[in-house]
Amino acid sequence: MILPIVAYGHPVLRKMCEDITPDYPKLQELIANMWETMYSSSGVGIAAPQVNRPVRLFVIDSEQIIESLEEEEKAEYPGDNGVKGVFINAHIVEAAGEEWAYNEGCLSIPKVREDVYRPETITLRYVNENFEPQERTFSGVTARVIFHEYDHIDGKLFIDHLKPLKRRMIKGKLEDITKGKISVDYKMIFHK
Incomplete structure (x- = not known):
């Protein structure tokens, strides 16, 4: 079942989620339902708070990004073949490497895209959908998607990483989203 996506301004997006x-x-x-919702809204990841559940759960499919890249673009992310997976109770063990920019967007903040700087790699401790313990290091675009979704379960958004001037420049767009003055081709929940 396709679930409605929580829009910017809803308090669940700012909650530190529970294991x-x-x-x-x-x-x-x-x-x-999260997989179905993510794919139907053309996302590459979605976190439980985005479907109004304040729990430490997210799903990602960075394989679709890697598959869409030209060969020379793939060379920019050596060793990153993408990951399709479920991450439950994720906690960062280490974030490492040089920070690099990537143009990010978010299903909860539609029609806003900005360059965000994040480290090259992320090592996570988590359990999969069968509650089997995992500890893995991810890099490239996959690390980027994981950092973004991980932020959601910590009550953060990609716009929190922007410089104050850039945040002021998008303030009007954010206010429009909060007020529901936005048109998207998926169902959203707006905070009243």
């Missing part, structure tokens, strides 16, 4: 246990109600259904 969950394997008996979290209808967890597998929620994961399936």
Whole structure:
């Protein structure tokens, strides 16, 4: 089932999310719905707070980004073949490498894209959808997508990484999103 996506301005997007246990109600259904919601809205990742659940869960599919790149662009991200996966109770072990810019957008902040600087790699400790413990290091575009979704479960948004001047420049767009004055081709929840 396609779930509505929470729009910028809703308080759930600013909550520090809680770890969950394997008996979290209808967890597998929620994961399936998050995949369906992400793909139907042309996303590459979606976090539980974006579907109004303040829990440490996100899904990503960076394979679709890597597949869409030209060969010379793929060379910019050596060793990154993309990842399609479920991340539950994720916690950062290490963020390393030089920070680099990438133009990010967010389903909860539609029609706003900005360059964000993030480290080259991220090492995460998490459990997968079967609650099997994982610890992996990701790089390239995949690390970028993970950093972005990880921010969501920590109550942060990509715009928090922008310099104050840039934030002021997009203030009007953000206010329009908060007020529901935006047209997207997916269902959104606006905070009243």
